[in-house]
Amino acid sequence: MTNRASAGRIAAHVVMIGLSFLAIFPVYWMIQTSFRAENEIFSGGLFPAVPTLKNYTDVLAAMPMLRILGNTVVMAGATTLAQVATGLLAAWALVRWRFPGGALARSLIALSWLVPFQVVMIPNYVLASKLGLLDTVTGLVIPNAAAAFSVLVLYNAMRGFPREVIEAARMDGAGNFRILAEVVLPNLSAPLASVSILCFISAWNDYFWPLLLIRRMENSVVQIGLQFFMTQEGNDWGPLMAAATLASLPILALYLVLQRQVVDSFMKSGIR
Amino acid sequence: MASIDIRSVHKLYGKTPAVRGLDLAVEDGSFLVILGPSGCGKSTLLRMIAGLEDISAGEIAIDGRVVNEVEPGRRGCAMVFQNYALYPHMTVAENIGYALKVAGVPKAERADRVGRVAAMLGLGDLLARKPSQLSGGQRQRVAMGRAMVREPGIFLFDEPLSNLDAKLRIQMRLEIKRLHRELKTTSVFVTHDQVEAMTLADTLVVMNQGVIEQVGTPAEVFRRPKSRFVANFLGSPPMNFLPAEIDRRGRAVLAGGHMPWPDLVFELAAETRIEVGLRPGDLTPVAGKAAEGAIPFEPDILEDLGSELHWHGTVGGSAVAVALPAATPIPAGPVGLKAPPSAVHAFLGDGRRAEPAAAPIPSPKPSGEAPWRATSLSYT
Numbered sequence: 001m002t003n004r005a006s007a008g009r010i011a012a013h014v015v016m017i018g019l020s021f022l023a024i025f026p027v028y029w030m031i032q033t034s035f036r037a038e039n040e041i042f043s044g045g046l047f048p049a050v051p052t053l054k055n056y057t058d059v060l061a062a063m064p065m066l067r068i069l070g071n072t073v074v075m076a077g078a079t080t081l082a083q084v085a086t087g088l089l090a091a092w093a094l095v096r097w098r099f100p101g102g103a104l105a106r107s108l109i110a111l112s113w114l115v116p117f118q119v120v121m122i123p124n125y126v127l128a129s130k131l132g133l134l135d136t137v138t139g140l141v142i143p144n145a146a147a148a149f150s151v152l153v154l155y156n157a158m159r160g161f162p163r164e165v166i167e168a169a170r171m172d173g174a175g176n177f178r179i180l181a182e183v184v185l186p187n188l189s190a191p192l193a194s195v196s197i198l199c200f201i202s203a204w205n206d207y208f209w210p211l212l213l214i215r216r217m218e219n220s221v222v223q224i225g226l227q228f229f230m231t232q233e234g235n236d237w238g239p240l241m242a243a244a245t246l247a248s249l250p251i252l253a254l255y256l257v258l259q260r261q262v263v264d265s266f267m268k269s270g271i272r
Numbered sequence: 273m274a275s276i277d278i279r280s281v282h283k284l285y286g287k288t289p290a291v292r293g294l295d296l297a298v299e300d301g302s303f304l305v306i307l308g309p310s311g312c313g314k315s316t317l318l319r320m321i322a323g324l325e326d327i328s329a330g331e332i333a334i335d336g337r338v339v340n341e342v343e344p345g346r347r348g349c350a351m352v353f354q355n356y357a358l359y360p361h362m363t364v365a366e367n368i369g370y371a372l373k374v375a376g377v378p379k380a381e382r383a384d385r386v387g388r389v390a391a392m393l394g395l396g397d398l399l400a401r402k403p404s405q406l407s408g409g410q411r412q413r414v415a416m417g418r419a420m421v422r423e424p425g426i427f428l429f430d431e432p433l434s435n436l437d438a439k440l441r442i443q444m445r446l447e448i449k450r451l452h453r454e455l456k457t458t459s460v461f462v463t464h465d466q467v468e469a470m471t472l473a474d475t476l477v478v479m480n481q482g483v484i485e486q487v488g489t490p491a492e493v494f495r496r497p498k499s500r501f502v503a504n505f506l507g508s509p510p511m512n513f514l515p516a517e518i519d520r521r522g523r524a525v526l527a528g529g530h531m532p533w534p535d536l537v538f539e540l541a542a543e544t545r546i547e548v549g550l551r552p553g554d555l556t557p558v559a560g561k562a563a564e565g566a567i568p569f570e571p572d573i574l575e576d577l578g579s580e581l582h583w584h585g586t587v588g589g590s591a592v593a594v595a596l597p598a599a600t601p602i603p604a605g606p607v608g609l610k611a612p613p614s615a616v617h618a619f620l621g622d623g624r625r626a627e628p629a630a631a632p633i634p635s636p637k638p639s640g641e642a643p644w645r646a647t648s649l650s651y652t
Contacts, residue, residue, distance in 0.1 A: 170323075170324065172422075183359055
C-alpha cells in the first residue's frame with residue numbers, strides 16, 4: 001500500500017472516530033449523570049465522584065415506572081406489528097399485480113411520508129375522541145398502524161425477489177397468501193428485521209401523539225413519563241437521566257439482538 | 273399426458289404486439305420445440321400456455337378444455353425455468369415436494385414420491401441440501417424433479433439449459449430426451465439454441481417477430497426451409513446467400529454471369545431477383561476457378577475445428593463459408609465451389625422460398641419457335 005493511501009485511511013478513521021465520539025458522548029453523559037448525587041449533578045468530571053442509585057429509587061417511587069415501561073413496550077410492539085403487517089400486504093399487492101393506478105398508489109404512499117404529523121394531529125385527535133380512544137394504548141397504536149416507510153422498504157425488498165420463484169410457486173398451485181407466507185416471507189428476514197426495529201424505535205420515541213392523547217400517569221408511555229421531571233422550577237436532572245436510561249435500555253437491548261440483521265439489510269438490496 | 277390447441281392467439285404489451293395470431297396444435301405425448309431469436313415471442317407463448325401471462329385475444333385449450341381463465345396451478349402443466357427458480361429457503365426435498373404439500377398430499381406419500389423422483393434424477397444424496405449448496409447441474413435437476421413429481425400432463429421448458437456450461441448442457445439434453453422417452457409426457461421446450469432444437473424436437477416450430485415461420489420435423493425444417501429467415505437461422509455456419517437473377521429460361525444466374533445449375537428451372541418471370549441459398553456443408557471445393565459448373569471462390573481464412581474445417585471467403589463479393597470434413601485436402605491455387613442442384617435453395621425478395629419446377633427444361637419446339645420471346649430478335 002502506498003503512503004498516500006494509508007494516510008487517506010488514517011484520515012478517514014480519525015473522522016469516523018470523531019463522529020462515533022459525538023454520537024456516543026450524550027448517551028454516556030446521560031448514564032453517568034443518572035448515577036450522580038443531587039449536589040454533584042453540575043460538577044465536571046467524566047465520572048460521578050460517589051456513584052449512587054438514589055435517582056433510580058426516586059424514579060420508581062415517583063411514578064409507576066414499570067407499568068409505564070410496560071405500556072410503552074405494548075404500544076411500540078403493537079405499532080410495529082401493525083406497520084409490518086400492513087406494509088407486507090400493501091407491498092405484496094404492489095409487487096404482485098400490475099393494475100391501473102398502481103404507480104399512482106405507490107406515489108401517494110410515498111407522498112404520505114412527507115406529510116408532517118402536525119397536519120393530521122387534529123383530525124386524528126377528533127376521531128380518537130369520537131371513538132372513545134382518548135387516554136388508551138389502543139388509541140396510540142391505531143393512527144400509526146400503517147406507515148409509508150414500511151410499505152416502501154418492503155416493496156423494494158420484494159421487488160428484488162426473483163419473479164420466477166413466485167411464478168414457480170404459482171405453477172405449483174400455491175395461492176397468493178400462501179406464496180407470500182411460505183415463499184416470499186421466509187426470504188425477507190433481513191428487511192423485515194430492519195423495518196421492525198426502525199418502526200419500534202420510531203414508535204418508542206413518539207412524543208406528540210401520546211402527549212395529546214394520554215391523560216393519566218398509569219396509561220402513560222415513557223416519553224411522557226420523562227416530562228414529569230421537567231418542572232416549571234427547573235429540571236430534576238438526576239431522576240430525569242435515570243428515567244431516560246431506563247427508557248432507553250429496552251431499545252438498546254433490541255438493537256444489540258438484531259443489529260446484524262439491521263446492518264445486513266442496509267448492505268444488501270435483496271436476496272440472490 | 274395432454275394435447276394443446278392454440279387458436280389465433282395474440283399478445284399485446286400495451287400497443288406492442290409480442291405474439292400475432294398464432295395457431296398451433298401440440299399432439300399428446302409429442303416433444304415440441306419452439307426456436308427463435310430473442311424477442312420473437314417464444315417465451316411469451318410458453319408463458320401463455322402456462323397461465324403466467326394473460327392472452328390478449330384467441331384461446332388456448334388443453335385436452336379440449338379452454339384454459340384462458342384457469343389459474344396456472346390448475347392447468348396440469350409443470351414448468352422448468354431458465355434460472356431454476358428454486359425456493360432458496362427450502363431443502364431439495366422440500367423444493368421437489370412443495371407442489372404436493374400445496375395439493376394436500378399426506379406427508380408419508382409425499383416423502384415416497386419425492387424419493388422416487390430424486391432417485392430417478394440421481395438426487396438421492398442431496399435431499400437435505402439447500403439450493404445454494406448445489407452446482408448448476410444439480411439445481412437444474414432439482415427444477416426438473418419439481419416438475420416431474422406432480423406427474424403433470426404437460427412439461428413446459430423455458431430455455432432450461434442456457435445457464436449451464438457446454439458439457440453439462442449436452443448431458444442434460446440427453447437426460448431430458450431420455451426422460452421424455454420414458455415418461456412420454458407432452459413437452460413444449462423453448463430455446464434459441466438450434467442444436468437443442470434439432471436434437472430434442474419431434475416437431476420444430478421456428479418463430480420470428482411474433483409469428484410462426486415454419487412448423488415441421490427438424491429434418492424438414494432444416495432441409496426445406498420455407499423462408500430465408502428459417503434458412504439463415506438454422507445451421508452453423510449459417511446458410512450462404514448469393515444474389516442471383518432469373519434469366520429468360522427460368523435459370524438462376526449468379527453475379528458475374530455464372531450459371532452453375534443450368535438444369536434447375538424456376539417458374540419465375542425473367543429478371544426476377546432472388547437469393548440462392550447454399551448450406552456450407554453442401555459445397556465442395558474443386559481446383560481451378562473455371563471448372564465446369566463451379567462458382568469461383570476467393571478463399572480467406574481456414575478454421576480447423578478439429579472435427580471439421582470451416583473455410584471462409586467470398587463469392588462475387590458475398591461472404592461464403594464452406595464446411596469440410598477434417599481430413600479434406602485443401603486445393604492450392606484458384607478454387608471453385610460446386611454444389612448439387614438438389615442442395616440449392618432459392619428465396620424471393622420478400623423472403624419466401626421459391627421451388628424449382630419439377631419439369632425438365634422445355635426443349636426448343638419443333639415448330640422452330642424459340643423458347644425466348646420473339647421480341648428479342650426483332651429489330652422493329
